[in-house]
Amino acid sequence: DAGVIQSPRHEVTEMGQEVTLRCKPISGHDYLFWYRQTMMRGLELLIYFNNNVPIDDSGMPEDRFSAKMPNASFSTLKIQPSEPRDSAVYFCASILSTEKGAFFGQGTRLTVV
Amino acid sequence: AQSVTQLGSHVSVSEGALVLLRCNYSSSVPPYLFWYVQYPNQGLQLLLKYTSAATLVKGINDFEAEFKKSETSFHLTKPSAHMSDAAEYFCAVSEGYQKVTFGTGTKLQVIP
Numbered sequence: 001d002a003g004v005i006q007s008p009r010h011e012v013t014e015m016g017q018e019v020t021l022r023c024k025p026i027s028g029h030d031y032l033f034w035y036r037q038t039m040m041r042g043l044e045l046l047i048y049f050n051n052n053v054p055i056d057d058s059g060m061p062e063d064r065f066s067a068k069m070p071n072a073s074f075s076t077l078k079i080q081p082s083e084p085r086d087s088a089v090y091f092c093a094s095i096l097s098t099e100k101g102a103f104f105g106q107g108t109r110l111t112v113v
Numbered sequence: 114a115q116s117v118t119q120l121g122s123h124v125s126v127s128e129g130a131l132v133l134l135r136c137n138y139s140s141s142v143p144p145y146l147f148w149y150v151q152y153p154n155q156g157l158q159l160l161l162k163y164t165s166a167a168t169l170v171k172g173i174n175d176f177e178a179e180f181k182k183s184e185t186s187f188h189l190t191k192p193s194a195h196m197s198d199a200a201e202y203f204c205a206v207s208e209g210y211q212k213v214t215f216g217t218g219t220k221l222q223v224i225p
Contacts, residue, residue, distance in 0.1 A: 005155070033213075043157075043203065043215040056212065091156055097163040098145050098207050104156030 006092050006105035013112055017081040021093030021108045024073055031095040034067055034077050035061065036087045049104065082112045115140045115206045119216035127224050132191040134219050136204030137161075139185065146187045147179055147205040149214070157203060163187060174198070199223045 017052050022045040025032045033048040052069045057097040060067070064083070078099040080088055089109050093102040120135040133218040139145060145164050161172025168180045176196075178189045187204060203214040 042217045045212065045214070077217075093157075098213070101147055101149075101159040101164065102161050102213060104149075106154075106156045106157070110188065 004089075004092055004094050004103050004105035006108050008105065008108060011110045013082055013110070015083055015112055016081045017112075018078065019082045019086075019110060019111070019112075021077040021090050021092075023041045023075045023077070025072065025094030026096075026103055027074070029094035029096045029103070032069060032075050033093040033095070034075070035091040035093065037091060037107070043091075046077070047065070078086060079110075080085060082110075084112045087111050115144065115208050115212075115214050117204045117206045117216040118213060119204050119219050121219055122217065123220045123222065125222040125224060126194045128196055129193050132189070132198065132201050132221065133193045134176075134189040134204075134221065136187045136189065137185050138187060138204070138206045140206055142208050145207040146178075146180060147207075148172065148176070148187075148189050149203045149205060150213075151201045151203065153200075160202070162188070181223055189223060194221075194223045196223050197224065208224075 007022045031050050034046040035043050037043045046059045047067045049069045067077045089106045089107045091104050093104045095102045116139045147162045148160040150160045151157045154161045163180045164172050176191045178187050180187050186203045201218045201220045203205045203218045205213050207213045
């Protein structure tokens with residue numbers, strides 16, 4: 001298996017623009033997580049899905065953030081409009097079961113200027 | 114609510130010396146505990162996990178961790194540090210409903 005695949009690896013955008021981050025989880029994993037990593041706040045859970053259904057989005061910082069999982073092999077995290085404080089590394093992770101641990105993608109480094 | 118505390122945001126050891134990274138957890142039920150490693154510009158990789166079997170857990174690259182319920186600790190150790198161990202290490206806890214909470218991370222520096 002190729003692991004969790006995220007795209008793009010790097011994204012530079014101007015403030016106010018829409019940004020879409022993409023994730024393909026490992027086949028067969030029922031849970032998908034979106035995390036944000038910054039120097040100030042470390043690794044924060046934004047939202048997670050089970051069988052394509054959002055279970056907990058309490059970590060989504062504002063209404064500007066939205067996430068979807070239209071099918072078992074694809075998820076998006078959208079920021080509209082983007083702001084400089086959204087600059088961070090965004091990780092997607094998938095889990096088959098808690099005891100097996102999470103598998104992370106390589107992340108998308110977002111820079112909003 | 115589940116949480117983890119990692120003591121020391123930066124740890125420096127000499128090559129060949131013992132590595133000890135500290136983690137204390139809080140959980141209302143018997144937890145699952147994990148250590149992850151993150152190399153620069155990479156995602157997190159699972160190093161080892163505790164899932165209520167043996168209290169001493171062995172992971173990749175000679176790392177191991179011991180679950181101590183009385184101390185609510187899950188410290189990570191390695192007998193002899195290698196230069197390639199330089200990375201950031203994250204302790205994590207889950208109460209079994211898939212949601213995993215990560216610590217703030219400890220950056221390990223290995224001095225030649």
